[in-house]
Amino acid sequence: MSVATAQSPWYKHIWPWILIGILTCSVTLSLTMVTIAVNNPDNLVNDNYYEAGKGINRSLDRELLAQTLMLRASVHLDELTGEADVRLTGNSRPHTLELNLISPTQPQKDRKMVLMQSSSEPDRYIGQLTDKIEGRRFVELLGVENGQTWRLFEEEQISQDKDLALGDEAIQGAEDLSK
Template sequence: MQQDIKPWYKQLWPWLLIAVPVFTALKAAHTVMLMQGNIPDMVVDDYYKEGQAINQRLALYREAELRNLDAKVLIAGNQIIIRFAQNDTLGEHMLLDFYHPTIANKDFNLTAERSGKLLYIATLPHSLQGNWRIAVTDNSKAWKLRANLVLPASQEIQLGY
């Protein structure tokens, strides 16, 4: 009885055993390439400096609360309207900072012009969709109001501290 013996490279089992680590190494290299191309924007290098900036922002929100500022924001088409409840010492312009929660490349700033006693209006550079954060401040940057927006929105959203 003669047994037909094939060389190892013509057998199925060695190739299956080799394929598992090769596939794993290729998948790991692919994952590393994806991670290098999509570095998260939320990672901060200097935590101490970021903590100081957070404390400064909180002081601006407290200042807005002390001034008893009350405002609402409405986005209608490509216009953003900021309506204050009272206007004792507000200037001719408001600075609007739009922040995307996860993609820093989408962040942008606008200047809203006064339109009447209580209204400030600005034109958006493009249509906004999804979740956004907005911060409103005056030219002197002595106070700040903020809100989370889910766009498109059909009603006014309260700006808070």
């Protein structure tokens, strides 16, 4: 007599459930990653490289104007009062300056402020910060002289009670232009 082997149904075995679990996790994680990618697009990508390349020349023109005017600036950010104090030396004294503190990776942490010239000290400009700023930033100081915009731009590490010096480094990318 033959003995019939009783086989249990597939859903009572562990291996089909392990395979189903792996597939379910893969689909769930894939959909989660797609949702995150769609809801949080990358802001650092530039679609028009030609225009960005042309912008480098405009930027260098502004920095070369600042160099021609022999501009230097000392920036002090007071953490306690939130005051931004800029001392400008050189051959330009606009009534207002624009100070931009740009985060290299997080646009929501960028800060822009207008600095007003002090009436008692013509080389001093004062503005107000809205919050505490620390870490690596691109510091950009803009002013206008005779209808032309000049620019001091450097990468700085901002920390408590440390003055930032702008205009003391060579202009990157302009080494060949001075020849």
